[in-house]
Amino acid sequence: MDLDVRRLRVLYEVALRGGITAAASSLHVTPSAVSQQLGQLAREAGCELVERSGRGVVLTPAGHVLADHAKQIISAVEQAGAGLAALRRDVSGTVRVGAFPSAAGALVAPAAARAIARHPDLDVRVFEAEDQQSRLDLRSGRLDVIVLQEYDHVPTPLPPDLDRRPIASDPMHLITPAGWGSRSGRLDDLRDARWVASAEGTPCLHSTLHACRLAGFEPDIRHRAVDFALTLDLVGAGLGAALVPEMALRGVPSTVHVEPLTDPVTERRIFAVTRGRGTGPLRPAMEAFLAELTASASAPGPRPA
Structure with a gap:
């Protein structure tokens, strides 16, 4: 059985977003393109992966099994790339960061500017994103780092596949x-x-x-x-x-x-979140940005965590 990793990513996006239309919007393609990719993946797998439910679709039991494995495969591919980049000590490439507005202005923007100045081959891109949306985008791979907030008496639980790094109080x-x-x-x-x-x-x-x-x-x-x-x-x-x-x-x-x-x-506490590393390293590019983000929190204003 030959399963295309790109189609597995499409299936995982459908599972994560809860439907074809939402997945298509996230992937910047048409819903029909997502349906075609799912159809091809179903032929490769030899079983139906989605079925109609009302005006949308839901994953079949086989679809859920394959989506769970797709998540692990995507993570393994990412960790392999991170391991190779760590061996090269290569601080380059793109780091996509999502943050809520006040943190994006006070912490993320200066951290991005310093990281780019320190590492000319590094490209840090900042996106304003509310907490719930940014979590989905992080898990799907559309963002590499997100910055979240947690108020006293209002805890922010995270799923086990995400890693949390305190930044500031x-x-x-x-x-x-x-x-x-x-x-x-x-x-x-x-x-x-x-x-x-x-x-x-x-x-x-x-x-x-x-x-x-x-x-x-x-x-x-x-x-x-x-x-x-x-x-x-x-x-x-x-x-x-x-x-x-x-x-x-x-x-x-x-x-x-x-x-x-x-x-x-x-x-409130500010913290950065990345996809779970398991036993693998973060890419040097992400480590470089996170180091600058921590330094931003040490500047006058928010207190270091």
């Missing part, structure tokens, strides 16, 4: 309209205030709610903002108080007063 700050005057950094002083918070279901909202509840009250949330820049603008307009991580406090309007949160103290 990012303390939360209390921001209030400048017209409200100075504050002590204690949340219980603001139990009767209006609040600006993130959207439902986000870790930032859970962190804000938990901190306020630790201080003994339920916040009166009047406004919602996922973008920290909008949060700063809403607070600057006098519409409420908010909790914002230090890394997001760039370009703070003069109408916003900022104080470290002193009671309760809370933070």
Whole structure:
């Protein structure tokens, strides 16, 4: 039985994304092209790999078995390439990095610039990506490194096939309209205030709610903002108080007063994630970028983890 590795990657993408259309979008091909590759792979394997379910497809039992093996084969090929690159000590090639906006600006961009300056044959490419999407892109091989966040009391579990590397701790700050005057950094002083918070279901909202509840009250949330820049603008307009991580406090309007949160103290942790190495090495190119990313966290701003 001869199985084409490229077609195995297509099958794994379908399994990971949950359908042909999503896999096609990730692979930048048409759904019909994905279907053709799956059909050819089914002929090579001698059994059906997908079947119709409603308006989409699902993997057959044989498809699930082959997708699991495809994941292992893709990983083995990647580790073989990493091993050869490590022997050559070759800091070259492309490293694709996904990160959420505040980390992309404060940590990833300067790390990428330094890595490229230090290693002229290295090409680091930065992509803004929210956490859930970036995890899928990492596991599929579309990204090589992703940067994730984890707030106090809101853990971020990872599947066993991903490796985690701590980068920085990012303390939360209390921001209030400048017209409200100075504050002590204690949340219980603001139990009767209006609040600006993130959207439902986000870790930032859970962190804000938990901190306020630790201080003994339920916040009166009047406004919602996922973008920290909008949060700063809403607070600057006098519409409420908010909790914002230090890394997001760039370009703070003069109408916003900022104080470290002193009671309760809370933070978010920033960490880099790569595909599991097993017993194999990371490519020297990825190690070079991760070294610069750790150095970025040592600069003024977020505290090293």
